[in-house]
Amino acid sequence: MAQGSVLAATFLAHAKVRFLPPADTAVFERLLLQAWETARAQWPAVALPAEPFVTHxxxxxxxxxxxxPVEPLLEQLSLAELYLACACARGIASAIELFERNYLAKLPGLLRGHKQPEAMIDDVCQLVRVKLLVHTPEGGPRIEEYTGRGALLSWVRVTAVRVSIRLQASEKPSLEEEPDAALEAMPAPGVDTELDLIKRRHHTEFRQAVREAFSTLSADDRHLLRLYFVDQLSMYELAALFRVNQSTISRWLKTTRQTIYEETQRRLEKRLGLSHHDFKSFIAILQSRMDMSQLLSEETKGDDGGPRS
Structure with missing residues (x-):
């Protein structure tokens, strides 16, 4: 193919369906160049080269x-919004900023129109942002799934409604309202006579102490724990969501766990008359049987939470 037909060659190499291209390669090249220029004109601040856009x-x-023929096929697509989506998927900062301003910022109003619970709207919006824009070790951002057939805002709204439905269906309580949600998210204990004895004697006091310890946390800390333990965002996703590195997320979680540990210790020592040594023994048994270290220890074991369902 001629040297001036790079876009045509790229398009033919990446097309996943059969179609009838123009017989004249130069005409095909001009058609694709015009598609790129038309799309780019809608987002002049976004610098996306022609070749990756044509591939997309x-x-x-x-x-x-x-x-x-290829012309009517291209006419079915929202070229400008595909351009923006492609740039977002490639991590271009100006595109992500425009996507947040022109699409994600409209989600709260759209969700209220669907009578979504007010308390859930902020969580849904944050989860949608992560879902659509964040690269994870498992794959690229979900905005790559936008096909250009239909308005991008409608596609984002559908994604948000599905996230909201999934969150409501899970029937998981909010950590802001019920700290036991973190405990329920942990694996169930096995059968153990010693543990059963502790549970019968001190289960109520222990859970009450943890509940009170949660109440001492800031709203931001409780929200972080909800996203990590209940919504099961990974460290990678949390770092992208809060726009910090993973070591910062790890430090926040470690500090919050330490606060819970110390506040629980203080309350149980007072309530049960435990010595400092007895408290550590008590917690050690719970940790070894109930995998409670993620909440009650300063260790960072388990920081790499699994992906969201």
Missing amino acids: LAERLPEESPHT
């Missing part, structure tokens, strides 16, 4: 008859 476009071409 080819991979999302709608499937029709193999004898369908």
